[in-house]
Amino acid sequence: AQKITQTQPGMFVQEKEAVTLDCTYDTSDQSYGLFWYKQPSSGEMIFLIYQGSYDEQNATEGRYSLNFQKARKSANLVISASQLGDSAMYFCAMREALLLNTGNQFYFGTGTSLTVIP
Amino acid sequence: GAGVSQSPSNKVTEKGKDVELRCDPISGHTALYWYRQSLGQGLEFLIYFQGNSAPDKSGLPSDRFSAERTGGSVSTLTIQRTQQEDSAVYLCASSSIAGKEQFFGPGTRLTVL
Numbered sequence: 001a002q003k004i005t006q007t008q009p010g011m012f013v014q015e016k017e018a019v020t021l022d023c024t025y026d027t028s029d030q031s032y033g034l035f036w037y038k039q040p041s042s043g044e045m046i047f048l049i050y051q052g053s054y055d056e057q058n059a060t061e062g063r064y065s066l067n068f069q070k071a072r073k074s075a076n077l078v079i080s081a082s083q084l085g086d087s088a089m090y091f092c093a094m095r096e097a098l099l100l101n102t103g104n105q106f107y108f109g110t111g112t113s114l115t116v117i118p
Numbered sequence: 119g120a121g122v123s124q125s126p127s128n129k130v131t132e133k134g135k136d137v138e139l140r141c142d143p144i145s146g147h148t149a150l151y152w153y154r155q156s157l158g159q160g161l162e163f164l165i166y167f168q169g170n171s172a173p174d175k176s177g178l179p180s181d182r183f184s185a186e187r188t189g190g191s192v193s194t195l196t197i198q199r200t201q202q203e204d205s206a207v208y209l210c211a212s213s214s215i216a217g218k219e220q221f222f223g224p225g226t227r228l229t230v231l
Binding site: 033037045050091110 | 163174213218
């Protein structure tokens with residue numbers, strides 16, 4: 001089974017609107033971390049936001065927030081007030097077994113291509 | 119610089135040749151990862167190193183691929199007898215054992231003619 005599933009290969013959003021990028025995950029661990037990365041056309045991978053499985057509140061970083069629904073095993077990324085520079089690929093990722101510090105492998109989804117329309 | 123560096127940034131080679139790709143992780147990071155990203159695709163895990171533990175090689179696509187990490191720092195990914203399907207961007211990332219995220223290098227774009 002896929003560890004990370006991103007079901008939206010491509011998304012469009014109007015500039016200044018909000019957009020949600022979906023991510024579901026599969027793990028039997030109790031302690032894990034969820035991440036979102038942005039990859040612009042230049043190719044670099046840029047860390048956006050992190051959510052720990054024990055964090056009670058949804059993570060927020062500026063215009064990025066993570067809608068964490070543990071029971072549904074979903075970790076959707078919400079980008080508010082979209083900007084043209086947000087056009088990029090977005091990858092959801094998971095790291096398991098955080099507390100034991102033995103799980104260091106990251107699992108990535110296949111990505112969602114976001115296009116912001118002026 | 120304090121980030122992950124990779125060299126070369128671009129490599130063009132002929133089918134059948136061997137190539138070596140280098141990664142310098144962030145100083146002090148014990149975990150190092152190699153990924154492959156084909157054009158328009160997601161990240162494909164290749165291998166990761168954690169401290170002095172045996173590396174997890176489960177993602178290597180064939181025995182033509184190998185990697186080593188010397189002294190717990192610099193890593194080299196070697197592809198022997200390259201094939202055209204090896205053409206991709208090879209990304210390296212490092213993470214502290216207690217870190218929350220991986221830090222990625224700029225990648226090496228490999229083109230096999």
